[in-house]
Amino acid sequence: xxxxxxxxxxxxxxxxxxxxxxxxxxxxxxxxxxxxxxxxxxxxxxxxxxxxxxxxxxxxxxxxxxxxxxxxxxxxxxxxxxxxxxxxxxxxxxxxxxxxxxxxxxxxxxxxxxxxxxxxxxxxxxxxxxxxxxxxxxxxxxxxxxxxxxxxxxxxxxxxxxxxxxxxxxxxxxxxxxxxxxxxxxxxxxxxxxxxxxxxxxxxxxxxxxxxxxxxxxxxxxxxxxxxxxxxxxxxxxxxxxxxxxxxxxxxxxxxxxxxxxxxxxxxxxxxxxxxxxxxxxxxxxxxxxxxxxxxxx
Amino acid sequence: xxxxxxxxxxxxxxxxxxxxxxxxxxxxxxxxxxxxxxxxxxxxxxxxxxxxxxxxxxxxxxxxxxxxxxxxxxxxxxxxxxxxxxxxxxxxxxxxxxxxxxxxxxxxxxxxxxxxxxxxxxxxxxxxxxxxxxxxxxxxxxxxxxxxxxxxxxxxxxxxxxxxxxxxxxxxxxxxxxxxxxxxxxxxxxxxxxxxxxxxxxxxxxxxxxxxxxxxxxxxxxxxxxxxxxxxxxxxxxxxxxxxxxxxxxxxxxxxxxxxxxxxxxxxxxxxxxxxxxxxxxxxxxxxxxxxxxxxxxxxxxxxxxxxxxxxxxxxxxxxxxxxxxxxxxxxxxxxxxxxxxxxxxxxxxxxxxxxxxxxxxxxxxxxxxxxxxxxxxxxxxxxxxxxxxxxxxxxxxxxxxxxxxxxxxxxxxxxxxxxxxxxxxxxxxxxxxxxxxxxxxxxxx
Numbered sequence: 001x002x003x004x005x006x007x008x009x010x011x012x013x014x015x016x017x018x019x020x021x022x023x024x025x026x027x028x029x030x031x032x033x034x035x036x037x038x039x040x041x042x043x044x045x046x047x048x049x050x051x052x053x054x055x056x057x058x059x060x061x062x063x064x065x066x067x068x069x070x071x072x073x074x075x076x077x078x079x080x081x082x083x084x085x086x087x088x089x090x091x092x093x094x095x096x097x098x099x100x101x102x103x104x105x106x107x108x109x110x111x112x113x114x115x116x117x118x119x120x121x122x123x124x125x126x127x128x129x130x131x132x133x134x135x136x137x138x139x140x141x142x143x144x145x146x147x148x149x150x151x152x153x154x155x156x157x158x159x160x161x162x163x164x165x166x167x168x169x170x171x172x173x174x175x176x177x178x179x180x181x182x183x184x185x186x187x188x189x190x191x192x193x194x195x196x197x198x199x200x201x202x203x204x205x206x207x208x209x210x211x212x213x214x215x216x217x218x219x220x221x222x223x224x225x226x227x228x229x230x231x232x233x234x235x236x237x238x239x240x241x242x243x244x245x246x247x248x249x250x251x252x253x254x255x256x257x258x259x260x261x262x263x264x265x266x267x268x269x270x271x272x273x274x275x276x277x278x279x280x281x282x283x284x285x286x287x288x289x290x291x292x293x294x295x296x297x298x
Numbered sequence: 299x300x301x302x303x304x305x306x307x308x309x310x311x312x313x314x315x316x317x318x319x320x321x322x323x324x325x326x327x328x329x330x331x332x333x334x335x336x337x338x339x340x341x342x343x344x345x346x347x348x349x350x351x352x353x354x355x356x357x358x359x360x361x362x363x364x365x366x367x368x369x370x371x372x373x374x375x376x377x378x379x380x381x382x383x384x385x386x387x388x389x390x391x392x393x394x395x396x397x398x399x400x401x402x403x404x405x406x407x408x409x410x411x412x413x414x415x416x417x418x419x420x421x422x423x424x425x426x427x428x429x430x431x432x433x434x435x436x437x438x439x440x441x442x443x444x445x446x447x448x449x450x451x452x453x454x455x456x457x458x459x460x461x462x463x464x465x466x467x468x469x470x471x472x473x474x475x476x477x478x479x480x481x482x483x484x485x486x487x488x489x490x491x492x493x494x495x496x497x498x499x500x501x502x503x504x505x506x507x508x509x510x511x512x513x514x515x516x517x518x519x520x521x522x523x524x525x526x527x528x529x530x531x532x533x534x535x536x537x538x539x540x541x542x543x544x545x546x547x548x549x550x551x552x553x554x555x556x557x558x559x560x561x562x563x564x565x566x567x568x569x570x571x572x573x574x575x576x577x578x579x580x581x582x583x584x585x586x587x588x589x590x591x592x593x594x595x596x597x598x599x600x601x602x603x604x605x606x607x608x609x610x611x612x613x614x615x616x617x618x619x620x621x622x623x624x625x626x627x628x629x630x631x632x633x634x635x636x637x638x639x640x641x642x643x644x645x646x647x648x649x650x651x652x653x654x655x656x657x658x659x660x661x662x663x664x665x666x667x668x669x670x671x672x673x674x675x676x677x678x679x680x681x682x683x684x685x686x687x688x689x690x691x692x693x694x695x696x697x698x699x700x701x702x703x704x705x706x707x708x709x710x711x712x713x714x715x716x717x718x719x720x721x722x723x724x725x726x727x728x729x730x731x732x733x734x735x736x737x738x739x740x741x742x743x744x
Contacts, residue, residue, distance in 0.1 A: 122571060
């Protein structure tokens with residue numbers, strides 16, 4: 001490996017942490033649904049694709065960016081409500097695996113609809129933020145990655161404030177803690193679930209735009225969920241803070257592993273190394289770092 | 299209306315339908331040559347698939363509209379959606395292989411092509427893998443029905459190294475230079491690892507090969523490693539989303555884009571457009587030029603799109619890299635049929651007869667010009683034992699809006715590559731018990 005280069009190590013670490021924030025952005029969408037309904041929403045990736053593809057298609061048709069954002073958010077809200085009404089409500093009280101399979105099917109429907117509606121072309125998406133690096137004491141840092149981290153930070157702060165300090169947020173937490181008790185005291189579970197899907201749609205929109213600006217808006221956007229899964233295992237499926245911390249750990253560890261351990265294995269290890277890290281955490285702490293430990297009487 | 303009356307009608311209708319069904323193949327056999335298309339217009343690689351198959355169909359349509367087919371034999375086709383998935387590709391093969399008059403298969407997918415080799419060999423129908431496929435299928439002695447036309451992965455590698463040599467002042471100036479190959483983590487991506495090692499040894503340059511795991515949406519660590527390695531050039535051997543991400547990440551770590559050379563599957567508009575300004579100055583290899591400034595492309599615009607029969611919904615994509623590749627693929631398929639017809643007659647040919655046509659597909663630059671494709675592609679010279687056909691390559695540079703050709707036509711080092719190809723194909727023949735052909739006589743299928 002030669003002499004240890006500290007500034008290079010820091011550069012890899014910083015790059016990894018910033019990549020981790022991007023993974024966390026996707027993971028948060030999963031968390032919102034899991035937190036309120038206990039469902040691992042496999043359609044989060046396709047929702048992200050749908051949001052970004054709709055946004056960029058509207059922009060290409062001459063619609064101003066702010067209006068396009070509003071329209072896409074409205075579309076995501078409608079999709080969220082439709083999913084709640086047509087998929088989740090009819091399957092209420094079914095085993096979790098049934099709900100998971102339903103979201104798996106939903107993923108294909110959303111993916112297919114996105115391409116049917118807007119075509120299979122690759123689109124460029126420019127958010128007006130340069131991806132050129134700047135030099136901090138010899139370490140190159142990406143402006144775009146910093147921007148993405150800022151957006152993620154704002155979104156997490158807003159979501160935490162929403163859950164902690166609003167009545168709707170309180171209802172969310174109540175429904176997540178015990179849906180039967182929440183229903184018994186008069187909370188409208190359907191509305192809560194629909195709101196959760198709308199919030200997940202909003203997260204998908206934000207993540208879709210940021211990932212779309214980085215990859216181009218194309219079908220592969222839905223594959224970014226592969227990056228979110230180890231983050232969820234590590235951070236916990238029902239913790240927003242866990243998604244952030246998990247993202248940072250996964251991002252940093254996979255990059256460092258690729259650079260420093262990868263050459264001994266012929267390279268290309270980061271895709272599975274993230275899952276190795278997640279599995280180790282799973283063995284030590286099955287609920288993840290910040291996940292709620294569930295104890296059931298049997 | 300009584301039951302008996304309805305029954306009589308049913309018998310009459312069934313008889314007519316049965317007659318039509320049995321008569322149809324005979325009619326189509328008499329004057330139609332069929333191209334089964336395992337296309338992909340949805341899924342992750344839809345952009346490439348719709349461009350390629352669009353160009354292919356546009357050319358077949360041109361031949362039908364302008365010439366009434368090939369010597370009166372109408373060209374027909376049917377599409378089966380594969381989404382670039384091997385299982386679906388094989389399913390489409392099984393579904394369409396019984397259609398009368400199958401000329402050749404053109405899946406434009408390494409995975410599907412690999413899965414079809416044994417099948418098409420048994421069924422004696424050509425499999426065309428233009429610009430891709432397994433390198434050793436160039437050896438027609440062992441792979442009589444497989445045709446990696448124009449360019450196999452080893453020739454591509456040689457062409458790229460020759461281009462880089464031209465940039466640094468000649469092959470002798472490669473000594474001491476450093477080249478990094480950033481490859482897709484798949485059998486396709488790994489195919490050229492040994493040939494880069496071999497060429498590095500031959501010309502004295504240092505090569506470092508770095509894998510990007512599929513699909514390639516994250517490449518921070520690979521590009522930081524590249525920056526630390528300080529190579530003179532990076533060869534991008536990507537696919538799909540890996541390409542724009544590579545260009546953006548290169549810019550992010552400060553690696554100059556004009557020192558990145560893309561391979562033949564990293565050379566389309568879809569590979570550069572999402573990268574925005576980061577792609578300006580990027581150069582990539584190609585076997586066919588892009589743009590509409592070629593008589594054959596203009597004729598397609600006038601005749602096919604003018605008649606409202608164009609295959610691309612978005613006319614801005616006419617002349618794109620994949621569309622022009624589809625057109626060139628159409629030319630090669632049609633000319634193989636035409637050549638075979640001169641031997642076997644102006645009629646619907648069998649797959650084996652079309653195979654003979656491909657094995658005599660020799661189009662020199664003058665012939666290419668006559669076809670309206672001068673400068674679109676250079677030439678091809680397929681023989682019974684050389685199924686690639688010594689295709690020339692050229693290099694194009696992205697200016698932010700379009701590709702511009704920046705080199706002459708370059709010949710890969712075929713003489714150097716042939717013994718390596720034969721070694722591999724002979725090992726395959728031994729493993730599979732394939733009888734190696736010794737002449738252009740009809741191959742014996744074991």
